[in-house]
Amino acid sequence: MTEQLQEHFDATISRDQRIEPRDWMPDGYRKTLIRQIAQHAHSEIIGMQPEGEWITRAPSLRRKAILFAKVQDEAGHGLYLYSAAETLGADRADLTNRLIEGRQKYSSIFNYPTMSFADVGVIGWFVDGAAICNQVPLCRSSYGPYARAMVRICKEESFHQRQGFELLMTMMRGTEAQREMVQDAVNRWWWPSLMMFGPPDDSSPNSAQSMAWKIKRHSNDELRQRFVDMTVPQADKLGVTLPDPELRWNAERGHHDFGTPDWDELMRVIKGDGPCNDQRMERRRSAHEEGAWVREAATAHAAKQAARAEKGAVA
């Protein structure tokens, strides 16, 4: 029986068709997806923090509205993604606990601090840009609900990225101090952004299976190269320098050569030793704990309502 189901599943994958929630799927496929979607959801929620810090300080009302809306979109993305994970049998409260207890990860990029308002623009340009490179292929991921969530998320991310880039263009046309803020932010975010694509292919343990299942469509190194190739001309247009002395066009390869990110740093940040890991987790944990009485009250009220309705129906 299982053999037949497995054959059917394999055939669906090889025809590039979608797996839907009620279809049979191997346990490994389900677990891998839950882990990946949950980490993605956690990243959206934790990712609200570095930029969210600047909503109250945004230097114009227009920038305040743009940033406020962006951070709100991230909460919305977290919600769709937790819902997509729930179609696989996961439970949002359980996933939240796993995050808070440190049993599931989120993107290491959000463990770096935001030092000036230029960081808001650079996060839009690099971090949303890298997210788009990673996520656009996921719109063709084999799992239907995840792929469909990604379509909407990618549209919003690309909007955020344009807003980030436009902020930087405006700042580069402004004062010398503003141009310095932009360059400083570029210097700080460039390498962590390259790390967003994950470890190099030869040391990425889960990638091969995910590629075979068509959960993932491109390797970490392919995506990283694509990001570098696309970002270089944009940096020129903006008038900033990317902080990599080895960065140059290689006509033979038809790609840019670039330096090696500090993989030890990535490992340290993933293990919890980044500049802001404790702060990010503490904020999420305290929001969750301080909200417990609210969630309990909502549940208690719903139960009372149901009991009153039942009593009313009997009477």
Add this chain to the structure above:
Amino acid sequence: MSDDHVYMTLAEGHEDDTRWAYGTGFEDPLHGVDTTVPEGIDAGELAALCVALADDALVSAQRLAEWITRAPELEEEVALANIGLDLLGQARLLYSRAGQVDGTGRDEDAYAYVRDAGDFHNVRLAELPNGDFAFAIVRLLVLSSWRLAHFEQLASHPDPVLAAIATKGVKELAYHRQYAAEWAVRLGDGTQESHRRMRRAQEQVAPYLGELFTACDVRDEVVTVLRQVTEAAGLPMPVYRPLPGSGRDGEHTEHLAPLLAELQGVARAHPEATW
């Protein structure tokens, strides 16, 4: 469309920035509205009214922004941000109108970033620090009920611009009030703990109620709404003694200046900058 289409086109097409910077689907509420001040309207009074209503909205939006990443549930993150964004939008339109009317030609940022606390005219309830979620709900219920009643009147104001802003705001505020009322009922009825917190929040908010009703004549309407909601929530109507003074006259609590310091800090540190 190739996988990287979106990213590739990033650096192109910047001549048309303004089209998307406000967000997709943004309808201009002032489209086709004549912005000249009609005869017989006191421009000074109209400008002062716009600034006061904008200050209420900006200060409230700032407090709501402080909730972001601290809300009890993700749905509440989204909802509180939504309400904050609506109010920020109202503030921007009202400041712009004030600048047209008072003859100074100031833009929205000149009002938001350059004035000190004594020049702000928001009611003091808006500036009080956030407190817990019960306080957020009680404050929002009061302020949204009051502002909704006020905006319903202003929808027929002789200034067509203020009337258009109010008409747009009525739809938004009706949602804010609905959201607050639903939570007030859940929390009042929910558990002993939530009920206790709601009672405490009511006591904290009550002294600031009187000030609202000197600003405009909607007391009966607002009290009727509050009475309905508190009754459904199993809460008493608090008896209060109004605090003397009024934010409308520039008299504030000690909490407004730090709020403004945070709001204005970056902008004031770079007076020559463009954002």
